[in-house]
Amino acid sequence: MSSDPDPASPRRRATIADVARAAGVSPSTASVVFSGKAPTARATRERVLAAAAELGYAGPDPRAASLRRGRSGIVAVALEEHLRAAFLDPIKTATMDGLTDGLAELGAGVLLLRDDPEAGAGAPTLATAPIDAAVLIGCSGRMLQTLEAVHARGLPVVVIEGDAGDDVPRMELDNGEAAAQIARHLRALGHRDVAVVTLPFDGAKVRGDAAPERIATITTPVTKARLTPTLEVFPDARVVSAGDSLIDEGLIAGRTLFADRRTRPTAVIAQSDLLAAGVIRAAEEAGLRVPEDISVAGFDGIAVDGLGGHVLTTAVQPAVEKGRAAGDAVARMLAGEQAVSIRFTCTFREGTTTGPAPAERSVP
Amino acid sequence: MSSDPDPASPRRRATIADVARAAGVSPSTASVVFSGKAPTARATRERVLAAAAELGYAGPDPRAASLRRGRSGIVAVALEEHLRAAFLDPIKTATMDGLTDGLAELGAGVLLLRDDPEAGAGAPTLATAPIDAAVLIGCSGRMLQTLEAVHARGLPVVVIEGDAGDDVPRMELDNGEAAAQIARHLRALGHRDVAVVTLPFDGAKVRGDAAPERIATITTPVTKARLTPTLEVFPDARVVSAGDSLIDEGLIAGRTLFADRRTRPTAVIAQSDLLAAGVIRAAEEAGLRVPEDISVAGFDGIAVDGLGGHVLTTAVQPAVEKGRAAGDAVARMLAGEQAVSIRFTCTFREGTTTGPAPAERSVP
């Protein structure tokens, strides 16, 4: 008796109109029962709900609702990399975390999009997905093109760690100041012979020692922003580029640095905590004690899995807050307000991985 | 001249109808120009495109299109954990990777959803988001409730690493067989004194030694599936539970195991590669050589960042394929076909972290 479908609509899915009819109320009343946007009499509500159950109606069709409302409740997050790469990076992960939180308050879901304009035919893009706004992470290059489409549709856009022009709010870091602080910290500890392990210079992700000419060609904004002030403090620093922000990449770079006891530095500045963790492993592997023999500093302030008991000296970036702020900015823009760019400040954290420069050098 | 908006519609956003009117064609023709679903005369197309540019029309509104088409091009991926936790797990990351690939072929985007039914008011859920299908990862407990709503809406559902009933296709692993294989491998190498470092027993994520009574209460399916056959091979194995699948958790567990030289095992079976990596670090910390003094096996076959030069002996699970298969299953179901559950086979991989049991025991 209760599983028999509506005889009038043999196989068609029930709509709110069907439910209303079955319950003997108007469609608008039924709508209100489901949305709760207006008070309804208890009896009415129960009648509607009963009719819905009877007809197997599972609530308003979100597609129709979003057309009518003009909102889909979905915000796109566009990443320039393959999704796997993006979520391998703890900072991006944390940012996403804050972002989803910030958007959840707004009542929005997150649609993951790769910034591949020519993806599978019909694949949703920033231009074709039913989104209310977009957040671009690490915006650069061709993403700017995609951006135009979004802009044209009048959708709010926020950029994290990137630059999409003046009229697009961005959430950025004071990379330069933070990097300078780390460098000064090491100099104050007496270090003079310092090496830098950097993030990739560009999309090529080549690794190894980098000559000054090469350094001038860096295109990745973050790498450049963190390296420049470091070199101002330590102009003669040896610069080794990592292929990616990974522990094993830091390990490789570290092995390079510690291969020759006579040329090894007394301190290593890594441009990410993951790299620093790898450098520390390389140091331990080489029989060096951290920080007695070698100081290592990182950048990011993430909880590095696999670092053991060390507490990294690093610049703690508010990654989660960055994401949350992006979410808030989206919310504000969706509410018609103007959102502004925010520059976040990193907090220097002195951990257990940096210490005074060893007094004696060149002990073969 | 070209930036002057349509005088007839002062601030309203242009629609395809406006464009058609301006171009002197019918709406359906304009629609076809944008969708490309039918051939159009070159002149017509150019006229329409010009009108669109003139009016600042950026293409069809995806919301309206999805209502009309009955498809939004979005597939939900529901995770039971906080997003951060989910993406911290390389296996889930890899699965997501395959999934997004599989879905991209289908032309679908991925909407990230936490399985929090009572999230922020208005937050999209499996029941209220404009999705075409859903993939549940690690489905258990209350997610089954959520599932009902999706089911009621007649949306295809696929489950990865979970059980949502017989009529829901699932992508699962032969955890038991793979675990047994690892255990037999170690036994064949002569190991008799083996310890197991397990994944969490349940949501509580308590860590430490586990008594047999406790083992009987394990609710996490994966943990149980991998532990049972292990204990059949090594009934007396010491069982230590980790709080999570993390290197540092493995490190902690490893320190417990290696604290007392007299009771330490000759081999450790970790239920994930990350845990195994931590155990290896603990071993090295304790001055033990891997595999000469201690053998360590993992599970998953991921590329562990931070493992240095070791190659883990492990069961390689086809995580990416699992995700891709889920994507394919969704595609099939969306095409009206029946999708079936798939049981994936892990591949045993002998690495450099397991070796013959050391001949002498109890060397103080």
Place this chain on the structure above:
DNA sequence: TTGTATGCGTTATCAG
């Protein structure tokens, strides 16, 4: 509190 009427912006169909 409930009902009535209207259109949100598209696209599929089918005839021309």
Place this chain on the structure above:
DNA sequence: CTGATAACGCATACAA
């Protein structure tokens, strides 16, 4: 190749 027509399923202003 193009045009007329009719939904798609709902939520809101407004009247009752």
